[in-house]
Ligand code: SF4
């Protein structure tokens with residue numbers, strides 16, 4: 001193996017003078033899992049189906065957090081690509097909930113307006129939430145329209161969409177919650193928090 | 194039919210089964226009826242929040258799940274059809290059971306206490322203790338040696354907090370084998386299907402899905418059987434290989450074996466037509 005990538009990933013050196021000493025503790029509190037036990041055995045990264053697509057492998061992100069490299073940890077794309085499939089935590093010998101670390105970093109990145117390396121993934125999540133806020137349920141066609149408008153991606157997947165429409169797999173009318181105000185109130189309550 | 198009284202269970206179909214995967218919902222309800230389970234759909238259920246609520250806000254994810262949990266008739270277990278909804282709702286259940294502040298919020302929002310004994314059951318768990326005979330209830334059509342690979346996606350992987358609960362590994366193989374199908378071994382049964390990345394990053398999902406198909410074809414299976422509507426969709430829309438296999442919902446095969454008569458409707462809705470394979474095995478028409 002020629003893996004000499006330092007914890008900063010991508011062959012770049014890590015600047016340890018830029019460390020935020022309290023960062024690891026904050027992430028740990030949000031995530032509710034003790035990643036200081038991480039052995040860096042890389043089982044998580046080996047099992048993760050999206051390791052290849054990530055800027056840092058899952059264990060690399062844990063290393064960034066341990067080192068207190070706040071900005072690097074909050075502005076790389078790994079936690080956005082992470083789908084929360086838990087393949088990693090099932091394989092982790094230290095029983096670390098790696099997906100919970102990714103969740104915490106994502107929430108912290110949003111809360112601090114960190115720069116987003118994968119805006120389209122956030123756009124997608126927002127389109128799903130907008131659909132839930134409108135109908136109380138997800139409406140696939142509505143989500144796709146919202147997503148495509150915002151991501152300015154009009155033509156990819158036209159073919160897939162048309163095939164699904166032809167098979168009556170994309171309903172034109174949404175399935176709705178009757179008391180949708182109740183669902184909307186939950187969104188309002190979250191904004192206040 | 195000399196069935197004893199039906200057992201009631203609360204039922205959460207979830208968005209996919211209410212829309213895109215209607216075929217799976219119909220076959221699931223038909224199957225439950227046959228094994229003596231009466232499903233009472235939550236009167237005004239909402240989306241479980243899916244990956245997106247969970248990705249962006251923990252509180253919103255918990256609140257959306259709670260609104261559903263608050264609609265469960267007292268004392269009934271909740272049957273959930275979709276593995277991903279099961280995980281979301283069960284995480285909320287676990288959080289409510291272990292956090293007093295969350296329970297207070299639940300009570301304030303929904304004017305009822307949280308039922309601390311609540312059980313959330315995925316459709317597969319319901320079948321766990323069924324033997325071949327009561328699965329069939331005397332209505333069994335053999336699946337005639339149909340070769341399949343079971344695809345669980347990420348449903349067998351759970352976060353450490355709820356890991357100690359029941360594991361459903363091997364259940365699809367066991368039940369379908371009892372009904373006359375032949376499971377093939379492979380190592381891709383728990384590979385993730387890509388879930389939401391299928392929309393924003395198809396470039397990352399296509400190779401993964403193609404690898405899943407490649408492995409399935411190598412085992413000489415004639416179809417992939419999945420228990421998740423999201424997996425079903427991603428496998429169907431993201432496979433770019435020439436040589437594809439039909440992807441069947443687990444509940445479709447069950448209902449077919451039970452002799453449900455309305456399957457032409459379900460099979461016509463697949464993007465990869467399963468009818469040629471099923472016809473070869475003498476399972477249609
Ligand atoms: S599998 Fe667990 S212990 Fe190993 S590198 Fe990943 S998080 Fe650390």
Ligand code: SF4
Pocket residue numbers: 044047048049050051058081082083084085086087088089098099102
């Ligand atoms: S939960 Fe995230 S990091 Fe872990 S294996 Fe799945 S995609 Fe990779």
